[in-house]
Amino acid sequence: MKKNKTISILFFLLLVMMPLDFYLIFKVAPTERIMGDVQRIFYLHVSLASGAFLAFTCTFISSIIFLWKKNLVWDSAASASAETGLLFATLVLITGSLWARPIWNVWWTWDPRLLTVLILWFIYVGYFLFRGGIADRFKKAQYSAVIGIIGYIDIPVIRYATKWWKSIHPLLTREGGGLNPVMKNVMFFSLATFLVLTVFLFFFRFRLARIEERLQKLKKLTED
Amino acid sequence: MKFAGSAIAILKKDILLELRGKESLSLMLFLSLLLLVIFNFALDTGKENVSSLASGILWVVFTFSGILGMGRTSMAERDEDAYLSILFSPASAESFYIGKVLSNLLFLVIMEIFTLLFFAILYDFEKIISMLPQLLPGLLLGTLGFSLVGTLFSFLTTASRYGEVLLPFLYLPVVVPIILGGVSSMDIILNGKAGGAGKWIQIMAVFDVLYFAVSLLLFRYIIEE
Secondary structure, eight states: OOOOHHHHHHHHHHHHHHHHHHHHHIIIIOOOOTTTTTGGGGHHHHHHHHHHHHHHHHHHHHHHHHHOOHHHHHHHHHHHHHHHHHHHHHHHHHHHHHHHHHHHSSSOOOOOHHHHHHHHHHHHHHHHHHHHHHOOHHHHHHHHHHHHHHHHHHHHHHHHHHHHHTTTTTOOOOOOOOOOOOOOOOHHHHHHHHHHHHHHHHHHHHHHHHHHHHHHHHHHHHHH | OOOHHHHHHHHHHHHHHHHHHHHHHHHHHHHHHHHHHHHHHHHHHHHHHHHHHHHHHHHHHHHHHHHHHHHHHHHHHHHHHHHHHHSSSSOOOOHHHEEEEHHHHHHHHHHHHHHHHHHHTTTTOOOOHHHHHHHHHHHHHHHHHHHHHHHHHHHHHHHHHHHSOOOHHHHHHHTHHHHHHHHHHHHHHTOTTTTTTTHHHHHHHHHHHHHHHHHHHHHHHHHOO
């Protein structure tokens, strides 16, 4: 497999963007008046969450195309993006928890948003547990596409259900959106950086999956 | 009409299998009973607490006994590829799905009636039986949701090397809205809480419609070889 141009371009882009992003977050963005430095997690947290969302959407779309076209390339795309999404979702939960401890005084709270991400996380962990248990390559692709579609469709319903569930209980105070312009720009840059990272990880993982596939094929050929 | 005919034939087949083998329903009922006993130790179920704990205990029992039962019935289809002979028959994948949903629904309802009865006896809470008419919409929509998702996922997981053990990992996160709706609506009705059970019934109905449509579209991909 020849060297992939997209991956190299994205890699060099990240080599510039990532350090710059951290510089902006820690040096340029002003310290938040009430929360202090802890608030800086927010730039990572929101960017990671957007990356996860992008990745899971890609899983959803790839799963649909797989069922339609029955081409294993789409399954590799679905699993590569689900892996990226799961990694990001894990980091979203961790960064959120780190932020919540000093601000809300708890590591975890049963807020609808938190609960939705946690359930989303469970669904995609299940997705990989399931994939690990099926040997047949085509069946694995076909069945996990079904999970990729259903898990994604379930998200809005979970969101509404948890929102209603919590609305009976006292609501958590949520900070308003009045971001300072510098903060806003840092936020946007961070968002862009992490979206590039998502795409990079996706392509990287996707390429690896394709290589693995070719290796399996070659192994089979030599066995026969 | 042919569609409904084959679905009902599959339902009949499952009832017959259950009457002969007594494989899944009896296990479900025993698990329900066991769970009810265990909750009695785990929670303080004194007279003044029962009412507020009832909905939580009951829906946890419904959920886990349901998983056990639906896993069993799908395993029975996968054993020796029994379901393949159904696929060779003129019955469509969709009617197969609906037949299985109906049979799972039937077993779940029987298990729930049993659980409610034993709950009333063991926890000295007859109110749950007398309030059954009000609780019925929530119970039925919730059980239908369990069956719609459970039928699809139990078929998926039995294809895996790990078998039905994997079912809870896929099934539980997805049915969270149903569990939430079931517990909340029952709690509101039993304890006369404000907020209204209506919106929970609504969310369960939306979930059921969504899952019915999606599963009907996707089920053929799970069984086709």
